[in-house]
Every structure is written in C-alpha cells, then in structure tokens.
Amino acid sequence: xxxxxxxxxxxxxxxxxxxxxxxxxxxxxxxxxxxxxxxxxxxxxxxxxxxxxxxxxxxxxxxxxxxxxxxxxxxxxxxxxxxxxxxxxxxxxxxxxxxxxxxxxxxxxxxxxxxxxxxxxxxxxxxxxxxxxxxxxxxxxxxxxxxxxxxxxxxxxxxxxxxxxxxxxxxxxxxxxxxxxxxxxxxxxxxxxxxxxxxxxxxxxxxxxxxxxxxxxxxxxxxxxxxxxxxxxxxxxxxxxxxxxxxxxxxxxxxxxxxxxxxxxxxxxxxxxxxxxxxxxxxxxxxxxxxxxxxxxxxxxxxxxxxxxxxxxxxxxxxxxxxxxxxxxxxxxxxxxxxxxxxxxxxxxxxxxxxxxxxxxxxxx
Numbered sequence: 422x423x424x425x426x427x428x429x430x431x432x433x434x435x436x437x438x439x440x441x442x443x444x445x446x447x448x449x450x451x452x453x454x455x456x457x458x459x460x461x462x463x464x465x466x467x468x469x470x471x472x473x474x475x476x477x478x479x480x481x482x483x484x485x486x487x488x489x490x491x492x493x494x495x496x497x498x499x500x501x502x503x504x505x506x507x508x509x510x511x512x513x514x515x516x517x518x519x520x521x522x523x524x525x526x527x528x529x530x531x532x533x534x535x536x537x538x539x540x541x542x543x544x545x546x547x548x549x550x551x552x553x554x555x556x557x558x559x560x561x562x563x564x565x566x567x568x569x570x571x572x573x574x575x576x577x578x579x580x581x582x583x584x585x586x587x588x589x590x591x592x593x594x595x596x597x598x599x600x601x602x603x604x605x606x607x608x609x610x611x612x613x614x615x616x617x618x619x620x621x622x623x624x625x626x627x628x629x630x631x632x633x634x635x636x637x638x639x640x641x642x643x644x645x646x647x648x649x650x651x652x653x654x655x656x657x658x659x660x661x662x663x664x665x666x667x668x669x670x671x672x673x674x675x676x677x678x679x680x681x682x683x684x685x686x687x688x689x690x691x692x693x694x695x696x697x698x699x700x701x702x703x704x705x706x707x708x709x710x711x712x713x714x715x716x717x718x719x720x721x722x723x724x725x726x727x728x729x730x731x732x733x734x735x736x737x738x739x740x741x742x743x744x745x746x747x748x749x750x751x752x753x754x755x756x757x758x759x760x761x762x763x764x765x766x767x768x769x770x771x772x773x774x775x776x777x778x779x780x781x782x783x784x785x786x
Contacts, residue, residue: 435508435532439465443478446527455494455532465530474530478512481528487513492532507539508532551732555598555747559591594746601748605731608662608755616760619655619783620663622709623648623688629667630686633675641681644671648688655783656709662756667711669749670776674715677774682716690782707782714775720768728766729754753778 426447429436435452439445443465453459460468466475477488492510511531566584574580630644637644656663674684691708720728724735732747750764757764760780768774 434534435530437465437468437530437532439528439530441526441528443482443528452532469530474510474512477510478528478530481512481514485514487511491535506534506536509535548731552602555732556595559595562591563588598746598748601746601752604665604752605748605755608752608759612755612759614759616658616662618657618659620658620660621652621654622656622658622663622711622780623650623652623654625660625663626667626686626688626711629664629671633668633671636672637675637678637684640675640678642675642678643683644686645683646686646688650688650690654690654709656760656780657783658760658780659756662759666753666756666778667713669753670713670778673749674713674717674774674776677717678715679717684716685712685714687712687714691779708779709782710777710779712775712777714773716773719770719772720766720774721770722768725766725768729764 426449429447430450432449433451435455436447436449437445437452438447445460445463445465445468448456448459448461456468465478469475471492471494473490474492477490480486481488489509489511492508493505494508509532511529511533513529513531515527515529516525566588570581570584574584627646630646634644671684671686678684688709688711691710693706693708720735724733727733728735729750731751734747753764756762757778757780762778762780765777765779766774767777
C-alpha cells in the first residue's frame, strides 16, 4: 500500500478514492494541494459540491460504468486572485485493484488539469479572429474599388488611377501582414531551440542603424549609436533574427519619432546575479543591454504591458496609416525568448520611449 501511495503522490493528476459509502479513503498529494486540505474520512460532498460531478458520481455508483466529464473550479493552491481551472474528470468503479483500503468496492475520481489546453484554444480562436479582421478590411477595400472601376469609374482615368493606387497600398499591407504571420509562426515553432553560434551584436546593430539612416532622413531623424565597449563582444544568437529584432525596434522609433528629432542607441555591460544551480547558489552573469531611445509622443503606461501582444496597437488608425501590422514587437518578444533575452519598455508622454534589449554575453570558451 505504501508503494502504491508513493507512486500516486508523484502523479501530476489529482486522485481521490472513495469507498462504497462515498467516504474519501485516499487523496494523493496533488489532490490535497488542489483543494487546499486533506478530506480523508469525510464524505465527498464536503470536498466537491459541483452538481454535475456529484450527479455523475451517483450514476457511476449505480451502473458501475466509467464516466468522463469536464469540471471547472476556482480552487488552486492559495492563488489570489483566484483563477478558473478546467479539468477532465474521470470517475470509475474499481474492485479494490489499488489495494488502498480493505473495502471490496472503490470508486476513483481522476482529475486531469486541461487549463493550458483551454488557454491555447482560446489564444488560437482569438488569433484566427484577429487575422480574419486584419485581412478583411483591406480585402473589402480592394473589392469595393474593383467594383467601382468595373462600373461607374470605368471611363474615368483620374479616378481609376487613384483607386489603383489605394488598391496597391492595401495589397502591400496584406503582404506585410502575411509575411509577419509566417515569421511569428516559424519563430514560435522553434522558440525552444536556443542558438549556439556566436555573433557580434554591436556589429549587427551598427549595420541595422546604417541601413535605416536613409529612411530616417526622410523625417530628418538622426540615428546615433554610442558605446565604449569592446568590438569583440559576442552573444549566442541567430544573426538574421537579431537583425530583425533591432530593425523592428529602430524602424518603430523612426515611424513614431517626431520630425527633426534623434534616436540614441546605447550599449552597456551589466553584471547580474542569477540562479543557475540546483542548490540555489547565485552566479554572476554578464548581460549586454542595448537601449533605443526615441523622441516620440510617448506611450501611456496602461499600454506598455500589452505592446508585445499580437495585433495590439496603441493607435490603430495611425499604425495602419504608417504601415504597421501590429506584429513587430510580438516578433521581437519571441526572438528574444528564443535567445534567453528580455525586452523592457519605458515611456513618458511627450518625452519619448526607450526600448531596452537584454541578452547574455557568450562565454569566452
């Protein structure tokens, strides 16, 4: 019995065993954590009050046939505020196969937490809805102008030229959106695969800044990259993906920066204490911090935590007007996750925003 209890206590599913009178004769550790108490010896109704679970339990007691239902609960290891968890609940009749009690008949309630799957399903549904909405608008615009060109404006060269220009703009917007969606999908699929190749991050930033200077000059924005670091500093990374990180960030700063302003890029080494061992000892780790500070209108504090969400825009109309897809910072976040990095965003209204990328410096060996 002790061996069986030991095994059951190691499972990540909650297990409750009842006798023929619906009294709890065993709860594994996960079940005790879930319900925040050990109810052994008490009736199951003291532990679970959900009508659907209790009705299903009565059915199993009557027919001795296994039933599976879905159950939602706000129990959960003293979490505050409480969040709803979802479980697949399997209730089965056993003839004391587990040898946990001396009674002939036992009934087992097995609760498998499916909350992560539910969350993924929710994110997927939201993602599909957002993509549909983002594509629907330019498609509706193109279809509307096509209908106009075929009909009322078919002999009006001036209107036709104007409408074709708008259609071309909307087509480019859709292409950008689809390209970014493909990038997000690819990065998410291999986000767990961390890069092992050493790349010169300072050189990457220098090249990105140089490539965007002409674009910045259209608004008379100066890009300045200052540091007193060794050019031989490396991080473990994918060069193309890191180029994309800083292209997206600096491109955003240009798009939203004020005319006749500047973008200041700074790099510094920071030594941090990190827990990298089983015995919880702290080890120093050198982090390379790259900050990109612009002179924009700034972003209200309430938006900052959501900027890396898919399709989240502070000003949707302005973002679409300047060609934003709402996925740029999402891509940045996922690439940095893959590189064991971090993005920090600070902003002040009318003062500008600072985007800081933190990446661990590659070991010398």
